[in-house]
Amino acid sequence: MSKKMHIKLNVNGKDEEFLAEPRELLIYTLRERLNITGPHIGCETSHCGACTVTIDGKSVKSCTMFAAQADGKEITTIEGIGTPDSLHPLQEAFKEHHGLQCGYCTPGMITRATKLLEENPNPSEEDIRFGMAGNLCRCTGYQNIVKSILAAAAEMNAAKEAAE
Amino acid sequence: MIPAAFDYYRPTKMDDVIALLQEHGDDARVMAGGHSLIPMMKLRMAEIPHLIDLQAIDGLNEISIEDGQITIGAMVTQHDLINHAGLEAAAPILREAALQIADPQVRYMGTVGGNVANGDPGNDMPGVMQCLDATFALVGPDGERSVAARDFYEAAYMTAREDEEVLTSVSIPAPQGGYAYEKQKRKIGDYATAAAAVQIVKEDGKCTAASIAMTNLSDTPIYSVDAGAALVGTAVDAAALNAAKAAMLGNIDPTEDNRGPVAFKKHVAGVILARAIERAWSRA
Numbered sequence: 001m002s003k004k005m006h007i008k009l010n011v012n013g014k015d016e017e018f019l020a021e022p023r024e025l026l027i028y029t030l031r032e033r034l035n036i037t038g039p040h041i042g043c044e045t046s047h048c049g050a051c052t053v054t055i056d057g058k059s060v061k062s063c064t065m066f067a068a069q070a071d072g073k074e075i076t077t078i079e080g081i082g083t084p085d086s087l088h089p090l091q092e093a094f095k096e097h098h099g100l101q102c103g104y105c106t107p108g109m110i111t112r113a114t115k116l117l118e119e120n121p122n123p124s125e126e127d128i129r130f131g132m133a134g135n136l137c138r139c140t141g142y143q144n145i146v147k148s149i150l151a152a153a154a155e156m157n158a159a160k161e162a163a164e
Numbered sequence: 165m166i167p168a169a170f171d172y173y174r175p176t177k178m179d180d181v182i183a184l185l186q187e188h189g190d191d192a193r194v195m196a197g198g199h200s201l202i203p204m205m206k207l208r209m210a211e212i213p214h215l216i217d218l219q220a221i222d223g224l225n226e227i228s229i230e231d232g233q234i235t236i237g238a239m240v241t242q243h244d245l246i247n248h249a250g251l252e253a254a255a256p257i258l259r260e261a262a263l264q265i266a267d268p269q270v271r272y273m274g275t276v277g278g279n280v281a282n283g284d285p286g287n288d289m290p291g292v293m294q295c296l297d298a299t300f301a302l303v304g305p306d307g308e309r310s311v312a313a314r315d316f317y318e319a320a321y322m323t324a325r326e327d328e329e330v331l332t333s334v335s336i337p338a339p340q341g342g343y344a345y346e347k348q349k350r351k352i353g354d355y356a357t358a359a360a361a362v363q364i365v366k367e368d369g370k371c372t373a374a375s376i377a378m379t380n381l382s383d384t385p386i387y388s389v390d391a392g393a394a395l396v397g398t399a400v401d402a403a404a405l406n407a408a409k410a411a412m413l414g415n416i417d418p419t420e421d422n423r424g425p426v427a428f429k430k431h432v433a434g435v436i437l438a439r440a441i442e443r444a445w446s447r448a
Contacts, residue, residue: 005172025165049269
């Protein structure tokens with residue numbers, strides 16, 4: 001067994017410090033050590049995107065990063081995006097447009113979509129399909145996910161205009 | 165999936181990286197984005213007792229374009245590459261290829277250096293770099309040396325890089341003419357069944373230079389001198405396309421796997437090369 005490392009993360013605005021083996025994958029750190037269970041374990045082979053989190057401004061599959069690599073970084077999970085009382089426009093849109101059925105992929109979908117809309121606030125349907133290609137859904141056939149993201153983009157742009 | 169235990173290092177100086185590689189030899193490996201290596205470690209197909217993370221080394225994530233020479237640091241990610249306006253103007257084939265690699269999340273982490281250094285015949289950038297006649301800078305205990313991309317790949321996962329060396333950057337003479345990277349894959353995120361990188365120069369309706377490399381059709385990328393030569397001096401008509409295809413098919417050596425039997429791969433390679441040449445020619 002290798003030596004444990006002292007690791008510091010900032011998760012959803014909160015500083016976390018702990019000792020962990022370097023081989024601990026970030027998804028396990030989040031779910032089992034920190035009890036942040038929004039990011040899910042789907043395929044665990046870097047394909048499905050259910051474990052997607054935002055790390056220093058990048059959408060990352062947290063099953064494919066060691067906690068040691070994330071040492072010193074800022075991480076946002078679905079828990080940091082909205083709350084049950086105050087849903088993010090994307091969460092509201094997924095609810096409104098049936099962007100989920102079983103809901104397993106949804107935290108990863110929405111976390112990825114926040115970054116997509118940040119980089120491209122006016123995406124076309126094609127932009128969304130291409131930009132969401134790292135997230136798999138086995139229920140919806142993607143149609144309503146795309147619809148939800150388009151609706152959220154419109155909503156967020158309208159809110160931004162109203163604020164200006 | 166839990167990888168075998170390892171010691172993790174995040175050095176800030178390249179000298180320290182080299183020292184670790186010298187100390188631990190084959191038991192040590194450098195890691196850039198980790199999106200090839202970590203999945204292999206999780207499957208326990210790779211055991212790396214000493215893992216050296218390059219993220220804190222300065223100067224590996226720069227892109228420069230000067231005097232017709234493009235230099236890309238090894239830690240530049242596919243995402244960085246796709247979003248670099250200067251690079252899109254100077255060598256648009258890089259962006260076209262990078263957009264066909266993996267998926268958005270993987271492209272935020274996956275690096276140019278990792279893609280070319282790993283030696284996986286499925287990686288896309290090695291063929292692109294051979295097409296562009298890139299050279300790779302390698303730093304080791306005896307200093308720096310450079311190796312042409314066309315001489316770098318020896319067999320699957322076997323390259324001209326020594327165990328104690330690190331690939332630090334890629335240099336490319338700014339390409340001329342039309343370009344295309346055409347890739348056939350089963351789904352987003354997959355490696356190529358066949359892919360072709362083409363750069364082609366047109367003068368007065370005739371091809372004066374052509375460079376062609378193929379991905380995932382042998383245990384290394386294949387730079388096909390013969391396929392390029394078959395186009396030079398022609399108007400890239402049907403006969404020239406067929407000659408280039410035939411020449412390319414003489415250079416590749418695909419094997420049967422879950423992407424299909426050999427005959428299918430050769431068929432797809434021909435289709436993909438023809439498409440790539442036609443698109444590059446239309447842009448020349």
